[in-house]
Amino acid sequence: MSVSAWILTALLGAAPLPPSAETHLLSGAEAFRAGNYTVALVEFRVAERMGSAEGSWYAAASLVKLGRAEDAVEGFALAERASAAAHDALLDYYRALACYQAREPETSSHRSAQR
Amino acid sequence: MKRRAALLLVLPLAGAARAEDLSSRTRLALHQALDLHATEPVGSPSLPQTLTPQGGVPGMSAATAAQATQAASKAQTEAANQAAQDVANGHGHGNGNGNGNGNGNDANDASRDAAGQKRGAEAKETGGKGLSGHPDKPGKPPH
Numbered sequence: 001m002s003v004s005a006w007i008l009t010a011l012l013g014a015a016p017l018p019p020s021a022e023t024h025l026l027s028g029a030e031a032f033r034a035g036n037y038t039v040a041l042v043e044f045r046v047a048e049r050m051g052s053a054e055g056s057w058y059a060a061a062s063l064v065k066l067g068r069a070e071d072a073v074e075g076f077a078l079a080e081r082a083s084a085a086a087h088d089a090l091l092d093y094y095r096a097l098a099c100y101q102a103r104e105p106e107t108s109s110h111r112s113a114q115r
Numbered sequence: 116m117k118r119r120a121a122l123l124l125v126l127p128l129a130g131a132a133r134a135e136d137l138s139s140r141t142r143l144a145l146h147q148a149l150d151l152h153a154t155e156p157v158g159s160p161s162l163p164q165t166l167t168p169q170g171g172v173p174g175m176s177a178a179t180a181a182q183a184t185q186a187a188s189k190a191q192t193e194a195a196n197q198a199a200q201d202v203a204n205g206h207g208h209g210n211g212n213g214n215g216n217g218n219g220n221d222a223n224d225a226s227r228d229a230a231g232q233k234r235g236a237e238a239k240e241t242g243g244k245g246l247s248g249h250p251d252k253p254g255k256p257p258h
Contacts, residue, residue: 022141029144033151040148054145061149090149 021052028058037065053083061094069101 028043041062048055060075076095079087 022138025141026144029141029148032148033144035152054142058145058149065152065155088146090146090153093153094149 021047021050021055024050025052025054025058028055028062032058032062032065037062041066053079053086056082057087057091060098061091064094064098064101067101069098072098073102 024043024047028040028047031037031040031043041059044055044059044062046055048059056075056079060072060079063069063072063075073095076091076098
């Protein structure tokens, strides 16, 4: 194999990759930043399907912002089961928010039952 | 041969470094996005009942509410007194019992006493029935 063939191989290696899970994670992050939580959720779900462990965590965080607390709690539990290492303190905060919101209706119904 | 070996070694390393770089960039973007919206309220906040003002008009201060209560109480007492006066004068029964606050009870008793005394005096004049303010019971004959 000649030197030019090796250079060509190296160039091909440096060429931009086709859209990967990380591309969708980035798109999801942008959408989340812009407040488009539905779009962010779709992007994170796609990343999740493409094998990204982070995708599940961030999809659950998007569900929190969409007010779907119970789905978010379930999402966080699934994400933890799939990859416990792929989260950080901020995701723990969103998880706590989801737990609190999911608990709220139960508390209020308990209050009304007491009256 | 040496060059080929070097390229074989460098290419995977370069690829790995590029992947690592993208990953940290993605992680940073994700972290920043979540951090940006972390403190925003989600949905409608449900305040506990104890935090909401109990009774009264919203926006009314405690002093204004107390003043309004005092005024209402005064009006109720006045109405009770008026009713007692009417009963004493024989203009009707009135309704001065002042539901709830008990402000009208004294006035009601007073009106009853006054009515009884009046009836007693009338009975005395006519020489008929009692002195005690109970017109239905037979009174003692005058000595």
